[in-house]
Amino acid sequence: MDVKLNQSVMLKLSKLEANKGQIDGLPKNPRIIKDDKFKKLVKSIEDNPEMLELRELLVYKSGDDYIVIGGNMRLQAMRTLQYRECPCKIIPQDTSPEELTDIMMKDNIHYGEE
Secondary structure, eight states, X not given: OOOOOOOEEEEEGGGEEEOSSOSTTOOXXXXXXXXXXXXXXXXXXXXXXXXXXXXXEXXXXXXTEEEEXXXXXXXXXXXXXXXXXXXXXXXXXXXXXHHHHHHHXXXXXXXXXX
């Protein structure tokens, strides 16, 4: 994978869409989140919003909006907290669907144990 991410930008949540398979060749976001873990995620963002700047959403421009490739659960949590914008890294337009899938899958891997 040889994707060069652009600098961080603040984007309005109204311009962000969860990945539901809208990009040809890219499967929808494979993750779901249980209620208890979602509540923990919301609480974590509420308690430490500065962490969002360290782990921006990874987004890909599609039309006038952006599809979230990495961070769909964080997007959902920020909407719950009524955020209006958030830090994002924009994935270059010349990134192939295969590379987008690779980014999405790697962003969803948890190597540690709880």
